[in-house]
Amino acid sequence: MISRTTIDQVYESARLEEVIGEYVTLKKSGANFKGLSPFTQERTPSFMVSPAKQIWKDFSSGKGGNVIAFLMEHEHFTYPEAIRYLAKKYNIEIEETEETAEEKQIKDTKESMFLVAQYAASFFEENLWETSAGKSIGCSYFKERGFTDETIKKFALGYSPDTSDALSKKAQKEGYNVDFLEKIGLVIINENRQIDRFRARVIFPIRSMSGRVQGFGGRILSQNTKIAKYLNSPESDIYHKSKVLYGIYESKQAIAKNDLCYLVEGYTDVIQMHQSGITNIVSSSGTALTIDQIHMISRLTSNIVVLFDGDDAGVRASLRGIDLILEQGMNVKVCSFPAGEDPDSFAKSHTTAEISDFLTQQSKDFIQFKASLLHEDGNNDPIKKAETIRDIVESISKVPDVIKQEIYIQSCAEIMEISEDALFSALAQINQKNKSKGAKKLIYNQGQTPVKRAAATVSKVDRVYELEKQIIAILLTYGNLEFDFEDNIIKPNEEGELIQHTKRISAKVYEKIFLDLQQDEVELSQETFKKLFYQLIEIYQSAPEDLNLEKIMQTDDISQNEIITDLVMKEEQHQLHDWEKRNIFVKNKGTEVVRMVSETILSMRRYLIDQKIVELQLNTKEQGENQETLQEIISWQQLKKVVSNKLNRVL
Numbered sequence: 001m002i003s004r005t006t007i008d009q010v011y012e013s014a015r016l017e018e019v020i021g022e023y024v025t026l027k028k029s030g031a032n033f034k035g036l037s038p039f040t041q042e043r044t045p046s047f048m049v050s051p052a053k054q055i056w057k058d059f060s061s062g063k064g065g066n067v068i069a070f071l072m073e074h075e076h077f078t079y080p081e082a083i084r085y086l087a088k089k090y091n092i093e094i095e096e097t098e099e100t101a102e103e104k105q106i107k108d109t110k111e112s113m114f115l116v117a118q119y120a121a122s123f124f125e126e127n128l129w130e131t132s133a134g135k136s137i138g139c140s141y142f143k144e145r146g147f148t149d150e151t152i153k154k155f156a157l158g159y160s161p162d163t164s165d166a167l168s169k170k171a172q173k174e175g176y177n178v179d180f181l182e183k184i185g186l187v188i189i190n191e192n193r194q195i196d197r198f199r200a201r202v203i204f205p206i207r208s209m210s211g212r213v214q215g216f217g218g219r220i221l222s223q224n225t226k227i228a229k230y231l232n233s234p235e236s237d238i239y240h241k242s243k244v245l246y247g248i249y250e251s252k253q254a255i256a257k258n259d260l261c262y263l264v265e266g267y268t269d270v271i272q273m274h275q276s277g278i279t280n281i282v283s284s285s286g287t288a289l290t291i292d293q294i295h296m297i298s299r300l301t302s303n304i305v306v307l308f309d310g311d312d313a314g315v316r317a318s319l320r321g322i323d324l325i326l327e328q329g330m331n332v333k334v335c336s337f338p339a340g341e342d343p344d345s346f347a348k349s350h351t352t353a354e355i356s357d358f359l360t361q362q363s364k365d366f367i368q369f370k371a372s373l374l375h376e377d378g379n380n381d382p383i384k385k386a387e388t389i390r391d392i393v394e395s396i397s398k399v400p401d402v403i404k405q406e407i408y409i410q411s412c413a414e415i416m417e418i419s420e421d422a423l424f425s426a427l428a429q430i431n432q433k434n435k436s437k438g439a440k441k442l443i444y445n446q447g448q449t450p451v452k453r454a455a456a457t458v459s460k461v462d463r464v465y466e467l468e469k470q471i472i473a474i475l476l477t478y479g480n481l482e483f484d485f486e487d488n489i490i491k492p493n494e495e496g497e498l499i500q501h502t503k504r505i506s507a508k509v510y511e512k513i514f515l516d517l518q519q520d521e522v523e524l525s526q527e528t529f530k531k532l533f534y535q536l537i538e539i540y541q542s543a544p545e546d547l548n549l550e551k552i553m554q555t556d557d558i559s560q561n562e563i564i565t566d567l568v569m570k571e572e573q574h575q576l577h578d579w580e581k582r583n584i585f586v587k588n589k590g591t592e593v594v595r596m597v598s599e600t601i602l603s604m605r606r607y608l609i610d611q612k613i614v615e616l617q618l619n620t621k622e623q624g625e626n627q628e629t630l631q632e633i634i635s636w637q638q639l640k641k642v643v644s645n646k647l648n649r650v651l
Contacts, residue, residue: 002080002083002084002094002095002096003095003096005095006083006087006092006093006094006095007083009087009092010083010086010087010090010092011066011067011068013086013090013092014067014086014089014090015051015054015067016049016050016051016054016055016056016066016067016070017033017049017051019067019070019071019086019089020035020049020056020067020070023038023074024036024038024047026049027045029048031050031051031052032048032049032050032051033048033049033051034046034047034048034049035047035049037058037060037061038058038074038253038257039058039060039061039063039073039074039256039257040058040060040061040257041257042060046058046059046060047059047060054066054067056069056070067086068082068083068086071085071086074253075210075252075253076209076252076256076299076300077210081210085210109180109183109237110237110238112177112180113180113183113184113236113237113238114212114213114214114238115176115180116171116176116177116180116181116184116186117184117186117212117213117214117215117216117238118212118213119171119174119176120167120171120181120186120213120216121156121158121203121205121213121216123158123167123170123171124158124159124160124167124198124203124205124216125156125157125158126158127158127159127160127161127166128152128157128158128159128202128203131159131161133159133161133162134158134159134161137159137221138157138158138159138202139152139159141202141221142157142202145268145271145272145344146272146275146348147271147272147275148275151271151274151275154250154274155204155205155247155250155271155274156205156207157202157203157204157205157271158202158203158205159201159202159203160196160198160199160200160201160202160203160218161199161200162199162200163196163199164194164195164196164199165187165194165195165196166196166199167181167186167187167196167198168181168186168187168194168195168196169194178194183236183237184215184233184236184238184239185197185215185233185234185236185239186198186216186233197218197231197233198216198218198231200220200221200222201218201219201220201221201231202218202219202221203216203217203218204216204217204218204219204246204267206233206239206244206246206285207248207249207250208244208248208249209248209249209252209296209299210249211249212238214233214238214239214244215232215233215236215238215239215241215244216232216233217230217231217232217233217246217267217285218230218231218232219231232285240292241285241287242287242290242292242293243290243292243293243296244285244293245282245283245284245285245293245296245297246267246270246282246283246284246285247267247270247271247274247281247282247283248282248296250270250274250279251270251274251279251280251281251282252300254279254280255280255282255297255300255301256300256301257280258280258301259301259302259303260280260301260303260304260305261280261281261282261297261300261301261303261304261305262278262280262281262282262304262305262307262359263281263282263283263284263289263297263304263305263306263307264281264282264283264284264307264343265283265284265285265309266283266285266342266343266344267283267285268344269281269283269307269342269343269344269347270282270283272343272344272347272348273343273344273347273355275347276347276348276350276351276352276355277352277355277356278347278352278355278356278359281307281343282297288320288321289321289322289324289325290324291324291328294324294325294328294330295328297330298328298330302329302330302331303330303331303333304325304330304331304332304333305332305333305334305335305359305363306322306325306332306333306334306335306366307335307336307337307343307359308334308335308336308337309336309337309341309342309343319370322334322366322370323394323395323398326366326395326398326399327398327400329399329400329401329465332365332366333363333364333365333366333369334363334364334365334366334369334370335358335359335362335363335364336362336369346358365411366395367392367395367396367399367408367411367412368411368412368415370391370392370395385416388416389412389416389418389423389426390426392412392416393409393412393423393426393427393430394430396408396409396412396427397427397430397431400463401463402610402611402614405427409423409424409427421621424618424621425621427618428618428619428621431618463607464525464526464604464607465526467600467603467604467607468524468525468526468529469526469529470596470600471513471524471529471533471600471604472529472532472533472536474509474513474593474596474597474600475509475510475513475533475536475537475540476536478509478593479508479509479510479536479540480508480509480510480540481508481509481593482506482507482508482509483506483507483509483593483594483597484504484505484506484594485504485505485506485507485512485594485597485598486503486504486505486598487503487504487505508540509593509597510536510537510540510541512597512601513597513601514537516601517601520604520605520608522604522608602643605643606640606643606644609636609639609640609643610640612636613633613636613637613640616629616632616633616636617633620633
C-alpha cells in the first residue's frame with residue numbers, strides 16, 4: 001500500500017490548475033480560473049478552479065472536489081491509480097507500507113510483467129514505422145483497412161517481424177528477463193528454443209482502463225489456412241480476457257460524457273468507428289460477454305447499445321450474452337446493420353452524421369427486438385411460438401426493475417398477440433423457480449405478524465444494491481457521530497388503521513442504522529457490503545478510534561477496496577466545496593447526515609414493501625383472487641402510504 005507520507009507529499013506538490021489545464025482550457029477569472037465543463041456539452045463556461053483553495057467545481061454537472069477527485073471523475077482512476085499518476089508527474093518516489101515477502105514478490109512480478117508488456121508494445125510499434133517489412137506489410141494492411149496515420153498511432157498499432165525470435169532477442173539484449181516474456185505469452189519456450197508468439201502479425205495492444213498494456217491481439221496476413229487468423233495473449237497475472245474490453249482506455253471519457261456505450265465484437269470495428277467520430281465504443285474482443293466486462297462498463301454508464309453485423313447468425317449467437325446485461329440492471333438496446341454490413345464497413349462508407357443518425361434511429365429496446373426476431377421464427381408453428389414466448393419471458397424475468405418488467409410484458413403481449421395475463425402467469429412461474437434457488441426471507445415487524453421477504457430483493461436487484469452501498473458510505477464517513485433522530489413506531493388504532501407515533505432519540509449513526517435493520521430483520525444481501533457492514537459495526541462498538549481505512553483495505557478483496565475508495569472519495573468531493581464567496585451556501589452537515597440516514601432506511605423499507613405487494617399481486621394472477629390475499633395487499637399498501645409520507649417529509 002502507498003504510505004500516508006507519500007499521499008501527503010502528493011497533495012502538497014500537485015497543482016490543481018496544472019493538472020486540470022492538461023484536459024481543460026482555462027482562462028483567468030478574478031482569483032480563479034474558468035473553462036468549459038469536461039463532463040457535459042456546454043457553450044457557456046461554468047467549470048471553476050480555485051488555485052488558492054485547490055478545489056474545482058463544475059456547476060453544469062454538480063461535480064467537484066480536489067485534484068484526486070478530478071482524476072477519478074475524468075480519467076476514471078481508482079484512488080491509488082490517481083495517487084500514482086500524480087506521483088509520477090511530480091517525480092515523487094512512492095513509499096510503500098510494510099508488506100510481507102510474499103506480497104512484495106507478487107507485486108514485483110506483476111509490475112515487471114507490465115513493464116515487459118509496455119516494452120513489447122513499443123517494439124511492435126517501432127517495427128511498424130521504422131522497418132521496411134513493417135512499412136510494406138503492416139502499414140499497407142492498415143491503410144487498406146482505411147486507417148489514417150493518426151488513428152494507427154492513437155491505438156498504438158504495431159507489427160511483429162516474420163522472424164522466430166526478433167522480440168525475445170532484442171528484449172534480452174536490453175536487459176528484460178525472458179521468464180516474464182514467457183509469463184505474459186509473448187514468447188514460447190520449447191526445448192530451450194525461444195519462439196515469438198506473434199511473429200508475422202499486425203499487432204493490436206490491449207490496454208486497461210488506466211492505459212497500461214495488458215495483452216495483445218495479433219492478425220496473420222498470410223493466406224495460410226492452417227494458422228489461426230487472430231491470436232490473443234494467453235491468460236496471465238495481468239491479462240484475463242474475461243475482464244478486459246478493447247478500446248476502454250481510448251473510449252472511457254466519451255462513454256462517461258455521452259452516458260452511453262456502444263458494444264461491438266472486433267478490434268477493427270472499434271478503430272474504424274473512432275476514426276469516423278463515434279468514440280464511445282468498446283469491443284468484447286470476440287469472446288462471450290462476461291459479468292466483469294459489464295461491470296467495467298457500468299463504472300462509466302448504465303446504458304449499452306449492442307451493435308450486430310447484418311447477419312442472423314451473429315445476432316442469435318449473442319442473445320444469451322445480452323440477457324446477462326439485463327440481469328445486471330443495465331439499460332440495453334440493439335442495433336443491427338443492413339445485410340452484408342458490419343460496424344467497420346458501415347463506418348468506412350458513411351459520414352459521422354449518417355452513422356450517428358443510423359445508430360439513434362435503428363437502436364431498439366432489446367426486449368422488443370428479441371420479441372420481433374423470435375416471432376418471425378415461430379409465427380406459423382404453435383409449439384415454436386410457445387417456446388418463443390417462454391424464452392422472451394425468461395429474459396424479462398432477469399430485469400430487476402418491476403416497472404420495466406410490466407412495460408416489457410405489455411409490449412411483448414402486443415407483438416406476440418397473447419394476453420398479458422398469460423405472460424404475467426409465466427413470469428410468476430419463473431420467479432417462483434428463482435425463489436427456490438436461495439432467496440432469503442425477511443420478517444417485517446407489522447404488529448406481531450411475520451412476513452416473508454420477496455425473492456426479488458436478492459443482490460441482483462439494482463435498487464437494493466444502491467441502498468446498501470449508501471448505508472456503507474454513511475457508516476464509513478459518519479458512523480461514530482451522534483445526532484438526534486426521529487424514531488417511528490407504527491401501530492394499528494382501534495379502527496385498524498396504521499398510525500405512526502414519533503419520538504426523538506439521541507444516538508450515534510452506526511447505532512441508529514444497526515438497530516433499525518435489526519428491528520426490520522434485514523440483512524445486507526451483497527456479500528462485500530455485508531462483510532464490510534459487520535466489520536465497521538464491530539470497530540465502532542469496541543474501539544471507534546481504531547477505524548483506519550488503510551488497515552481495512554489491507555486485504556486481497558479487490559472489490560471491497562474499490563468500493564471503499566470510491567465511497568470515501570465521493571464524500572470527500574462534496575465536503576471540499578467551499579463556495580460561500582460565490583453566494584453558494586452549504587447546508588449544515590448534521591442536518592444532512594440525519595436526513596441521509598432516515599432517507600436510506602425508509603427507502604429500504606418502502607422498496608421491500610413494494611416487493612411484497614408485487615409478490616402478492618402475482619400470486620393473485622396465478623392462483624386467483626381470494627379475500628384474505630386482497631386484505632393483505634391493502635394492509636401492505638396502507639403501510640407503504642405511511643412510509644412514503646414520512647419519506648416525502650424527510651426529502
